Amino acid sequence: MTADPDAIHYRAFAAAIDHLIENWSEQPSLEELAAVAGFSPFHFQRLFTRWAGISPKRFVQFLTLDHAKRLLAENHSVLDAALDVGLSGPSRLHDLFIACEAITPGEYKALGDGLTIRWGFHDTPLGRVLIGTTERGVCWLSFAEDGDEAGAWAEFTAEWPAARLVEDPHTTEPVVAQALGWAKAAEPTRLLLRGTNFQVKVWEALLRIPSGAIVSYEDVAKAIGQPTALRAVGRAVGRNPVCILIPCHRVIQKSGVIHNYRYGVPRKKALLAWEQARRLSSEGIAA
Known part of the structure; x- marks a missing residue:
């Protein structure tokens, strides 16, 4: 059975969000988060902003x-x-x-x-x-x-x-x-x-x-x-x-x-x- 591309996408994105939340105090870089998700930094930034409405950097501010x-x-x-x-x-x-x-x-x-x-x-x-x-x-x-x-x-x-x-x-x-x-x-x-x-x-x-x-x-x-x-x-x-x-x-x-x-x-x-x-x-x- 062929893997659902949306499911793979969501799992990768969830892994990056988990990493961001667990390491927010260390201010993980865009490159680090993108690597966890398996995306290019540009692609990850665009996807994250489209999903959350704000950038990963701004997202960190809401975790304090x-x-x-x-x-x-x-x-x-x-x-x-x-x-x-x-x-x-x-x-x-x-x-x-x-x-x-x-x-x-x-x-x-x-x-x-x-x-x-x-x-x-x-x-x-x-x-x-x-x-x-x-x-x-x-x-x-x-x-x-x-x-x-x-x-x-x-x-x-x-x-x-x-x-x-x-x-x-x-x-x-x-x-x-x-x-x-x-x-x-x-x-x-x-x-x-x-x-x-x-x-x-x-x-x-x-x-x-x-x-x-x-x-x-x-x-x-x-x-x-x-x-x-x-x-x-x-x-x-x-x-x-x-x-x-x-x-x-x-x-x-x-x-x-x-x-x-x-x-x-x-x-x-x-x-x-x-x-x-x-x-x-x-x-x-x-x-």
């Missing part, structure tokens, strides 16, 4: 603690309004609406019995992902960290052990493209969530955080009316079954420290930097 602290300060005044009205405003990554539906208590206990989930693995510039979709919405989206498809699959099947699973990458590929902003959604993207009432409440709050913004765990706890439930909020954020679409990566410590991401701190930094870069690019701010 100081930048995270500035974002927290800037977003503090607008967070309450964004959460109250449920809109992400002009800083959305792309024209994508998201609506979520929680399964009933009976369905929760049934563990997916009677539900058909179509699934597929896909390469993206941010890493390889596993997605599961149903007629009622996307029920799973996770990263296969370091190519660990077996681990990602085990998590997925543990969440939906009684469901009928059908491998169907042809159906799931466009959903991934919409999730990462490469394709516009023709209609609202729906999520099918399996969680406790508290978890679903937290996930709904996360959906209302503007793209390109970051908030603290305290902010989320206040938004759901339980300001002292920080540990419970943290656990619910960590149990998010639909990464990216439910943006748990936008929650960080109040100090500005980026930590505790299910798929690793480097991946969380990449997502935040990518969203901030795309937001500035969409607003016409020079790269």
